[in-house]
Amino acid sequence: MDKRITIYDLAKTLGVSAGTVSRSLNDHPSISQKTKDRVISKANELGYKTNKFAVNLSKQKSNTIGVIVPKLNSIFMSTVLAGIEKIANEAGYNLIISQSLESMEKEKLNAKTLYDSGVDALLVSLAYDTTDFDHFANYIRNKIPLIFIDRVHNLPNCSTIIIDNKLAGFEATEHLITQGCKNLLYISGNLKRNVYSERLKGFKEAMAKHNLKFDKANLLESDLGPSSVKDVIAHIKNNNIPIDGLFVANDTFAAHCIKELKKENYKIPGDIKIIGFNNDPISELVTPTLSTINYPGYELGVLAGQSVISHLNGGIDLHPANSITLRHKLIIRESTL
Amino acid sequence: MDKRITIYDLAKTLGVSAGTVSRSLNDHPSISQKTKDRVISKANELGYKTNKFAVNLSKQKSNTIGVIVPKLNSIFMSTVLAGIEKIANEAGYNLIISQSLESMEKEKLNAKTLYDSGVDALLVSLAYDTTDFDHFANYIRNKIPLIFIDRVHNLPNCSTIIIDNKLAGFEATEHLITQGCKNLLYISGNLKRNVYSERLKGFKEAMAKHNLKFDKANLLESDLGPSSVKDVIAHIKNNNIPIDGLFVANDTFAAHCIKELKKENYKIPGDIKIIGFNNDPISELVTPTLSTINYPGYELGVLAGQSVISHLNGGIDLHPANSITLRHKLIIRESTL
DNA sequence: AATATTAACGCAATCGGTTGCGTAATAAGT
DNA sequence: ACTTATTACGCAACCGATTGCGTTAATATT
The missing domain is CATH 1.10.260.40 (lambda repressor-like DNA-binding domains)
Known part of the structure; x- marks a missing residue:
């Protein structure tokens, strides 16, 4: 035996x-x-x-899909991963998951390791500070499917899976304006990343549409880490005109903001209305409940999974350089009423 | 090229x-x-x-560690995974992650797939309904390191990494009693899993110590899914003696309970004091903030990672059949004051 | 100087499948 | 009955390393 x-x-x-x-x-x-x-x-x-080892050697493929995400321990990302895993697993593929920890250097290392490990495809959500993309050159050159999800970058022959962040930003902002907010603040993540810069565009468009002039004071770029909440509070307290509407780049950070603002005796939504992003579970559990944009992470993962699998099975790119856009949805709760 | x-x-x-x-x-x-x-x-x-494929074939090992978790999209589990990934990555190992979705059947399939893929070691946190363990026999027989984390089971020559759930349960319960609670309710997950059954033991011990008699009405077994909150509310409303202290198996579910109880006009902590488990980020963000037991998920992951790596490098089991117990900590917040 | 060591490398088997090509045997065609 | 297709399988060359053992050449021993 x-x-x-x-x-x-x-x-x-x-x-x-x-x-x-x-x-x-x-x-x-x-x-x-x-x-x-x-x-x-x-x-x-x-x-x-x-013996898979022998099969891999002779076929030169591993039946394995690599994934690089910024952080595993975010509810959004792990939800996306759950979707990917389900599809990959059903299709008989294994998932090798690694995290860049928001560092380009580590992202490069991971990309190289996964390449050397012989993954058949790579799914990537970019780190905060990724500025060049040479580490993906090997994949492209060797025609290994490369798919970006959420935090994307346009590379030739690479699919991207996203939502319409600009439109979502527009809708969130317009909702605040419709609720009577006159002096808005967009608390953004790193603007090098499409998700945040696109939302900013939508933010500006909504302001423009409603005859509000955009000023630097309407934007605060942050790393969205818990320790940065104080910057938000400072920005709000030091602003000339009192801010009455907050659009925050993610729900968790928005929840922290709510907490601190309440501590500073701001009334939510009385003094300041707040809308978040993602529709994380937490958005329903804070007081007041948080208005947000539903970002279907699980579906995103499922779609990403299906996309790789079809690339892999089809052999030929079924949709060369395509881009899949998921539907988002404005969710109105107490924090903006 | x-x-x-x-x-x-x-x-x-x-x-x-x-x-x-x-x-x-x-x-x-x-x-x-x-x-x-x-x-x-x-x-x-x-x-x-x-060419890793060739190396793998000739060495008959893959430089890969398999992981099976119940769900990826839980903040606790993804935090554990983050810790594991960091260590594994530093040691040059890849991580193949799969989820059982709380189903023994899928856990078995995953265990088989990972075995066939030739993982060098396996980390497992058990599904809710896992009752037999034959699917791990291959690993044990072939001396592939098998380590259980959090939701564990004692198998010969397998390490386990846990916290002292019984003691943690005891401390949580005693804290409620110290705060004046007389009629307690423990909302548990599946009692087949050590984490929940151990906490129940601690719960009972604390009651006994303080001369409270344990009754079936003091226990509610639940799947801890959002839709089960109504069962909790029903249990509380229908109880003869009004319940004044709640020990909930995890913070997220506790947060849901708080929300519904508030909706039913219960005052927290005035009418009912509540303590959760895990110290998820959410515990600080709900109103009132949630007392809980800190369960160091990241450290757990790190330790699990180090443990496998040392098994793998050491060749021989350095600590045959050992069990690592992490330190937990009672965290007192508003919900029990 | 003759022999025993040691250092440095080559040979070839091995890991366990996959696959193009060739061929014997059987079935079909006229 | 003879030729042509088909069917069903064997042969052996890969895939790209690793590794035990043997061999040559350089160095040490007495």
């Missing part, structure tokens, strides 16, 4: 060649049904397990 | 054997420094990349 049995063992006991065993096991058309049956039943009898 | 070059290409252009190239690249002692230098510089010059 210790020694793993191989196709050669099977071949010998059955009196056929190893090639025949291999083809039988893979249901190759040029093998008679009778032989296939013999091989398969004998394989079961002896408890044969195919 | 297209054709990957192999040790044979190197061997040919250098006029040495492939074996020498291989040994040079691996810094084998029986090769002269001069030759090593020649090989290495030529390798760099030609852009040689070692």
